Amino acid sequence: MKNFHLGPRVRLRLLYLHCLIAGFVHSVHSQSSSTDASVMQALKKAINPPSSLGWTDPDPCNWGQVQCSTDKRVTRIQLGHLGLKGTLPATLNNLTALQVLEFQSNVLTGPLPSLSGLSSLQSLLLSNNQFLSIPPDFFTGMSSLVDVYLDYNQFSPWTVPDNLRTATLLATFSANSANITGSIPDLFGGDTFQSLTALHLAFNNLEGGLPASFSGSSIQSLWLNGQNGKKLNGSIGVLQNMTSLSEVWLHMNSFSGPLPDFSGLTQLQNLSLRDNQLTGPVPGSLIGLTSLVVVNLTNNLLQGPTPKFGASVQLDMSPNTNSFCKSNPGVACDSHVNALLSIAQSVGYPKSFAEDWKGNDPCPQWLGITCSSGNITVVNFQKMGLMGTISPNFSSITSLQRLILANNNLTGNIPDVLTSLVNLRELDVSNNQIYGKIPLFRTNVIVKTDGNVNIGKDGPPPATPSGNTPGGSGNGTEVSRSDGKKSSTGVVVGSVVGGLCAVFCAGLLGFCLYRAKHKRSGRVQSPHAMVIHPHHSGSDHDGVKITIAGSSANGGARSETYSHGSSGPSDLHIVEAGNMVISIQVLKTVTNNFSQDNILGRGGFGTVYKGELHDGTKIAVKRMESGVMSEKGLEEFKSEIAVLTKVRHRHLVALLGYCLDGNERLLVYEYMPQGTLSRYLFDWKDEGLRPLEWAKRLTIALDVARGVEYLHGLAQQSFIHRDLKPSNILLGDDMRAKVADFGLVRLAPEGKVSVVTKLAGTFGYLAPEYAVTGRVTTKIDVFSFGVILMELITGRRALDETQQEDSVHLVPWFRRMHINKDTFRKAIDPMIDLDEEVLASISTIAELAGHCCAREPYQRPDMSHAVNVLSSLAELWKPSEPDPDDMYGIDLDMSLPQAVKKWQALEGISGLDLSSSSILGSGDNTQTSIPTRPSGFADSFTSADGR
Known part of the structure; x- marks a missing residue:
């Protein structure tokens, strides 16, 4: 390295410059201390302090209750409880080194001067005076402020200014009786x-x-x-x-x-x-x-x-x-009182009820309640301004004959469980915001639904610019079950048109898929395979079609279709998009006759095996326990088929095929090579895996949230998983997550409204209300998701009996650890590399987890909120281009008209011009296995929001 030598002239100039800078700094300090002295003299004149303070010295740094720094800057003025009178000078904000300013409990008056710019001020005590106003810029620039006391002053009306926001170290803000x-x-x-x-x-x-x-x-x-x-x-x-x-x-x-x-x-x-x-x-x-x-x-x-x-x-x-x-x-309380209180919960415990419902017997004169012989026979809540949902707990009032809920603001569905009320004669929900299908009540029950524009629809439509409901009608329905078929004209016409559209589109889709599948697939049907094809939600009935495929003389297949409410056979079973029949012989071959070596895992109703088809496609085969022919087992199987054939989403494990063969019941899923999230969270060391870094955990959480969000709200109907846990979250080679194991899913017959059901799920992940009462809403999945977030943060299981007694259950332990920053940091999985950015991200997710695990269902967020929180932290997902050789020829990012055009091009279909078809227009409501999205969500999964 070269040595540089400074000449004598250069050294002389540098010395001169140094002297200039030193002189300037000394001058600034002198001016600052001089300014402080001037301000203090103005303060002395304004408040006339008692002689006992000794404010006679020319240097204010020698005054009582005043402290200065070594460079003569005033840092503390502590003049509380001295009975001082007068006003404060406007120049106080020139004391730029001031750290403590105390004038509490005096008789000072007049307007408070602006203290803007006092960036070193930490403590401000002005309580118990007679100040008349506080300027808007009072707190501007007070970035070091810790304690503020403004109590008991006679300020003119004021609001806390937003410029206080810069005081990020604030610990106390006290302004009682400050107007x-x-x-x-x-x-x-x-x-x-x-x-x-x-x-x-x-x-x-x-x-x-x-x-x-x-x-x-x-x-x-x-x-x-x-x-x-x-x-x-x-x-x-x-x-x-x-x-x-x-x-x-x-x-x-x-x-x-x-x-x-x-x-x-x-x-x-x-x-x-x-x-x-x-x-x-x-x-x-x-x-x-x-x-x-x-x-x-x-x-x-x-x-x-x-x-x-x-x-x-x-x-x-x-x-x-x-x-x-x-x-x-x-x-x-009395059982009737408990029943009515549980009903009031669904509408937020209205004040009118609480004011009137007193005592332990609702029958004498409770608001809206009529009794006969000590039993509740009429509940009349009409025109009470109620907001909320119709409680399924009405079903516990078995003596109920009339239920009048008209002219309120109730939303959601009519609970199916109300059909169990054997004495019910009338149900009036007119003029509310009810949607969904009308349950099938007994023939002698009059059901009035006039004024619910979305009745019969799966949910409330999004608002349009005109404020009108798309496709809605102001006419409701009044159904008298004595005839069983009465409905409003609008509903009938809509059903007929919708049904025709569904049949037309289903037929076209099926034809394209049928030809495409036969070109690419070498799979054969079992001679005795029985396949269940559930109707789509847009069909007139929710029956299940049973197609029995058998060999015929010409080698083809005969099919007999039985449908509840159908009078004859149908060919619709061949158009179920994405459904494939795989013979039991093929499944035995690809799983090595269901070998122990091929087992991927075991579930509540059977075992999952790994297999590989002749074309290289890897599959996971869920085999129900052989010989399980109980109604429960059959219903379980039907449930999985009904759900999975209606749901398609990149974060839900796809159903590839299914088969019934004698006592064998099998479901074929896509194969997820990296297995379950449990492996990477809890068993990574035993299996020689690398622990998940935080970014991957965050992405997995977002994937799961999006999948469950789709189940709850974006699918054609709302589904509830009921057993969400890490072992039901599967990972691909790209470590993207998909929610699996829908064996315990039930179609929520009342959308997001609570229903009573058999208890399913896994302890540690069960929401309290579900574990205690068996009542199901989408919020039980939100609770389970919150537990999973806690597991992702801590690396601990929801229920870990290897821990000390007070730490076995993750949720209460996590809440205790989250109370302060030190204990929370210790709770974080030590395998996560922590820096400030990661810690901030984890803190946000910890807060979300706490909300999700709130004890009361209504206090938990929806999954859409979880998606919003997670997506703001995780890098937005840009999905890869769709595989042109995918098994079904379905690009799930396409709209239905786009998909049909693609199949037309592939198959050379030119006889139909669907580009201008009103049936497949942009407003198409046809129900297919390709999910529709409500207004407000992206048309494509590749949009900026990553959904």
Whole structure:
């Protein structure tokens, strides 16, 4: 390396420059300290401090209650509790080195000066004065602010300014009785102030609800009590996600609705909810909270049994100030009361019910209830402004004869379980927002559905620019089951046209697929194979077609099709897109006669084998246990076929074929070479695998979320998986995930509405309400998904008996570990390489997991929310080009008209011009095995949102 020598002139110039810089710095410091002295003299003149402070020295750094830095900059002014009078000078914000400013408990008045630009200020105490106003730019630039106290001042009305957002280190913001107006700002959430532990805004003029941004915040002490006019209202459900809370004061407001799940608030000691309008029962998660010291529930509309708290809890709950069924704590309510409360839950425990429904006997005069001989015979809730869904729990009132729910804002389906009401004579749901099929009631039940424009449809259509419902009609139906066939003209015409469209398109699709399959496939049908072809959801009946294929003299196949509600044979069985019949002989051959060496895994109803067809296609064959001919086994088999032939999605394992042969029942799936997610999460070391890095875990979570989202809402009907877990999540060579094992799936007959069903699933992943009551909604899958997210974060199983007793169950352990950053970091799988970016991503997913595992179903998000959260973190997926030689000739990214055109080109079909066909136009509603997408979702899976 060369040595560079500076000449004497250069060295002299550098020395001169150094002197200039040093002189400039000294000058700046001198000017700054001089400015500080000038400001302090102005302050002295404005507040006239007592002589005891010794503010006579020319240097303010020698004054009492004032501290300076070594370079004579003022850093602290601490003048609290001195009875000072006067105003504060406008030049205070020139004290740019100031760190602490205390004027609390004086008699200062006038407007507060702007303190903008005080970037070093950490502590600001101005409480208990008589300041008259606070400027809008007051907090601008206070990036070091930690504690703010503005309580008990006579400010003119003001709102918390958004410029406070720069104070990211804020730990305490206290402004009780400070005349704050408007809504609670979103900026007080955990995303902005991750260190905020105390938010005290009591006795102001706040209005509106608790912000959703509170969820996941670190707030420990929350005071919002006593707002003027009681304009703080709405739900307090967000509290369940504020797991750091120890003190909550929400009394003397207008909060309403049910109490949330408190099971995650393990540090909560003081809860004051008195003088609100809260309804519904007191949850056991609050009663059993061991940390509780003080609880105040007086003057609400709480229902159900009077809660019995522990002896150590100081309880303020005056008698007869709520709507409990009995006054004795812990005594259960009458069964009729319990039934009506469970019904009220589906409509959010309305205030009108809670105000009127008092006591332990609904029969004397409860609102909307009519009884005969002590039994409820009429429920009349018409014109009550109810919002929510029709509760399936009406079915528990077996004496019910008339159910009137007309003229409300109810959504969802009419629960099928209502057909079990043997005494029911009339059901009136007119003028609501009900959709879905009308269940088949007995012939003597009058069902009124007028004014539900989407009745008979799978779900509410998306809004159009004109605000009208596409294809909708203002005419509902009034069905008298005595004739069994009456319906409105619109429904009949729609059904006929829809059926004709479905038959036409199905026939065309089938012809194309039939020819394409026979060109490429060498598979043969078993001489005695029975194949079940379920109707698509667009068909008139939901019967199951049984096609018995056998050999004939000319080597062809004879087929007999039996369909519930059909009067004769049909050829539709040959047009089921994607269905293939594979003979038992072929399946025995490719699985080496179902050899033990070919076993991939075992499920509740059988064993899965690996196989490879003669053309190289690898398959997974699910073989039901031989000889299992019970109704349960047959229904299980039909269920898998019915679901999988209707559902096609890149993140759901595809059904390739199926067969019944004697006692053998087999389903053939696509093969997923990397096996289950369980292998990579829990068994990677034993199997010599590499542990999953966080980016792959995030992608897998997103894949699963998209698959389940499709099942819940994007498919032609809503399905519920019921057994979502890592062993039912399969991975391809590209480590992309697909949801598998639909053996426990049931078509949700009421969409997303709760239904009662046999218990299925795996402990550790079961939602509480499902495990206890057997009631099923899509939210049980959301709970299971939340558990999977926790497993992806921790690398621990949902139920791990090798752990200590208090750590066996993952969900409660995860909630405890997530309380603070230190314990949470220890909970993360040590195989994940952590940096700040990864930790931030994991923290977001941990919060999502907590929401998904909320105790109450209505407090859990939909899967679409999970997709949105995950897709914002994961790299958007750009799928590869579709395989031109795919087994079915189906590109699932194509619309139906595009697919037909492609098949026309492949097959040389020119006799039909479908490009302008009204049947296959852009507004086509034909139901096929190619899933349609609702408005608002991308037309193609390759769009930017990655769906």
